[in-house]
Amino acid sequence: MEAKNNKLKFVMEIERLEGEIQKSEDSASKSQKYIHHLHTYNELKDITFALVEMISKKRGVAIKEVLEEFDAKDIENIKDMQLL
Secondary structure (H helix, E strand, O other), X not given: OHHHHHHHHHHHHHHHHHHHHHHHHXXXXXXXXXXXXXXXXXXXXXHHHHHHHHHHHHHOOOHHHHHHHXXXXXOOOOOOHHHO
16 A cells, blocks of 8 residues: 555656646747747847938938937837937
């Protein structure tokens, strides 16, 4: 009877640990997805700034004017804001 109880405890502990491993893997997967999305966001932000910079140079106006035209004046810390 004691061996049966020990086996049951052992099986339950294995199941608990498997659950913790799954949670850990899910958390790591979510972190990787978040990092990937953040990387994509930063690439898009860099591309956007480059386009805004090209438009401002072609028009001969300040970057700030182009951002305001596209209603993007609230964009935080686009590259070096001193360019504005």
